[in-house]
Amino acid sequence: DDARLAEELRKMDGSSYGRYKSLTGDWSFPDFTLTVDRVQSDPFAPPSRVSVRIPADVAELPDSAWHSPVRRRATADYLVRRAYRELKGARLRIDAGGQEVLDRAACQIRDGEVLLRLGIEMPGHGRRIDGRTAERELCERLPDMVDALRWPALDAAEAAAFADTVEDTCALRDRLPDLGLVAFVADGSVLPRRSGVSDLPMQGSAVPFRSPESMRVSVSLPHAGEVSGLGIAEGITLIVGGGFHGKSTLLHALERGVYDHVPGDGRELVVSRADxxxxxxxxxxxxxxxxxxxxxxxxxxxxxxxxxxxxxxxxxxxxxxxxxxxxxxxxxxxxxxxxxxxxxxxxxxxxxxxxxxxxxxxxxxxxxxxxxxxxxxxxxxxxxxxxxxxxxxxxxxxxxxxxxxxxxxxxxxxxLAAERADADFAAPAARVIDPRSVDATARGRSRIKRRDMDVLTFGENEIDVRNLAQLVDSGQIIGVGLAMRLLAEGGLLGDDRTLAEALDALEERLEGDGVTALGRGYAGDYVLPRRYEIAAALNRLRSLRVLR
Ligand code: ADP
Ligand code: MG
Incomplete structure (x- = not known):
């Protein structure tokens, strides 16, 4: 069948670009199945979408790589980064993300089977098909990439360490409530980033974090063992200090502490409450x-x-x-x-x-x-x-x-403190959202797009998401749009359900399938967002109407 695809592509060489459409469907290779999900109509349209299913007996992932949801997400993230490296210089693209380890549609593991979603700019000479290049991409580079992702071909120690790191981060975050903490910053962490536009750790001159003894907390983790660091207790914590002494850097690290970070990031053991x-x-x-x-x-x-x-x-x-x-x-x-x-x-x-x-x-x-x-x-x-x-x-x-x-x-x-009389704080009233005001359609079809990290296009609306500091991955912006669509079209909003109850119901829907439950019918990359960013985007939707 893979020979049939190669032959097909060679035959197409030089014919009009639209003929690529005929590739839509499944192609079985010796080691995997390629599905051509959607073909671009011309060379300038958004890339075509393909998916690759690698069966469990080919992937050979050990149980330990995917037996828990946390390790499954971590291993998938490791694979997607490996695939990204393998595809350097290719027309095939995979959404590998940045410093955070997130649940992304680009790689999912189910019962040991690996499912990858990729984009590809189908090659052309003007509006003519470049069948030779297409053949090289789909029949050579793609199988090479799949080969590189099989467990025997991976650096097993590195892959396991990656999952161990994420598992430790999650264990640490899960411990926070019992410890009475809202956040923890491990000694030795590197908080500053390379620059305002690079999320990589600062090199060389970074001063590693060191907790004051009176606030030092020790926690025992499954892999790293005993770690110590600053425990930020529940209640009201004030961070003071002169300008340029690192206050905002610490707070930024706490903002990101709701997510897990890749090994080597410096913030692997900087965690905040998930909410x-x-x-x-x-x-x-x-x-x-x-x-x-x-x-x-x-x-x-x-x-x-x-x-x-x-x-x-x-x-x-x-x-x-x-x-x-x-x-x-x-x-x-x-x-x-x-x-x-x-x-x-x-x-x-x-x-x-x-x-x-x-x-x-x-x-x-x-x-x-x-x-x-x-x-x-x-x-x-x-x-x-x-x-x-x-x-x-x-x-x-x-x-x-x-x-x-x-x-x-x-x-x-x-x-230096003085007596102060508190005001009253009544919990803000819960709202019920009108689902008809949350409409993803524009000109009869679903439209969810993004512009950089700034704007989410949702149906006829443009939502300004620039100020949502905890939207950290471009795929999350699409994820937010897809979640809003599911809230409205899935019958989760309205019906006297408060927004908070609707978000609970959404999280319940995502429990089994994770992020991919959001993306039905969506051809593109997306990543699981938090409920707080979903709510925040909804609240910035100009068409939003509240029933009560
Ligand atoms: P503040 O908010 O107190 O004014 P910032 O957090 O903005 O200070 O930090 C000022 C500068 O110091 C930034 O350029 C930041 O990258 C750098 N910086 C912060 N923490 C460290 C650190 N631990 N080691 C080295 N440089 C740091
Ligand atoms: Mg500051």
Missing amino acids: AVKIRAEEGRQVERTDIGAFVRNLPTGADTSDFSTENASGSTSQAANIAEALEAGSTALLIDEDTTATNLMIRDARMQRLVHGDREPLTPFVDLVRPLRRDHGVSTVLVMGGSGDYFDVADQVVMLDGYRPYDVTDRARE
């Missing part, structure tokens, strides 16, 4: 009937802030909405950096209170809400704040970064 959400101000976003009453009251416009909508939020109202929506989606840990906050939502000092008081100030600053948020709702906050001492009054622990080294300055900060 931790980065909060920032986001001037200009729209808000659709979100309850920000805890933060904002008595607006000069008279708007009802417990049911607040705007096409163009201010810095403070956007940040208030971001917090309310993160809580609505189920987050119990907020990560905040002064660099990206609305100051007037965070603090108000005594002098300003004397000048602008009572009903003239609609905002209740976060500093008055952060303790009730913890006490009444069990939500922890990790906050970088180098510019104001107001949070000394409410912090449970204070970490100072000095030359990239953390110190425990809790006692010293407590001496």
Whole structure:
């Protein structure tokens, strides 16, 4: 059959490009099955899509490589990176991702069978088929790649170590609740990145992380054994320190700590609670009937802030909405950096209170809400704040970064703290979304696309996702769009289901098949997103309507 494909491609050489369409379907090779899923109509259209199924007895993956969901995801990720290297210089493309180990459609393992999804730009001379090149890609490079992915051909020790690393990360994250922690940063971790545009670890001059003794926690992991590091306890943690001393770098690592990292990244043992959400101000976003009453009251416009909508939020109202929506989606840990906050939502000092008081100030600053948020709702906050001492009054622990080294300055900060009266924090009202307002179709067909890491095109809408710090992989953006489509078309939204309940139902649907449950009918790469990013994108969908 593979000979038949080669012959077919040779015969096609020189004929018109559209004839490639006839390749659609299955082609069996001695070691695997190639399926041509979708063929591009011309050389300039998005790449064609093919998938490859390598049976278990050919792949020869040992049980230990895939027996648990965590190891299965890790091994798939290892294979996809191996395939990527093998395909350097080829027209075949596989979506291998960056520093995070995610559940991606590009490689899935089922009962030891390996399923790969790839793109290929079918070669042409202008609008004529270049059959020779196509033959080389599909009948030589592809089988070579499959050969390279068989367990006997792999570096088995490296592959096992990869899965061990991911398993340790997950074990560590799973331990956090028992330990009473929201995050953990292992000693020896390398947090800084190479540059603002490279997520690779900083080389040479990076100062490895070293926890202060008083905050040091030891954890025993399945493979790495005993590791020590900074345990960031539940409650309110303040990160202080002079400018340029590494505060934001630490917080960024915590943002990414909801994901697992590849060996050598430096953040393999930097973990946060899986539900931790980065909060920032986001001037200009729209808000659709979100309850920000805890933060904002008595607006000069008279708007009802417990049911607040705007096409163009201010810095403070956007940040208030971001917090309310993160809580609505189920987050119990907020990560905040002064660099990206609305100051007037965070603090108000005594002098300003004397000048602008009572009903003239609609905002209740976060500093008055952060303790009730913890006490009444069990939500922890990790906050970088180098510019104001107001949070000394409410912090449970204070970490100072000095030359990239953390110190425990809790006692010293407590001496400087003052009494502070908390405000009330009522949990934001839960919303029910109108599924008809979440429509993936444009001109009669489903349209889910992305532009870089900035925009998700969803039906007729463009969603600005630039400010979602924890969308880390381009495939996740598509994953978010597919999840939104499933929420709406799968009957998960509406029906008196709150958004949080709809997200629960979605996660339940994904339990068996993982990410591929999202992608029915979708020809392209996509990656599993978190529910918090799905909710965040929904909340930024301009057509969104809330039923109640
Ligand atoms: P801050 O938020 O306290 O102003 P940043 O986190 O932005 O500081 O860090 C300032 C600079 O220091 C950045 O260029 C960052 O890459 C670098 N940096 C951060 N942590 C380390 C470290 N552990 N070792 C070396 N350089 C670091
Ligand atoms: Mg900073």
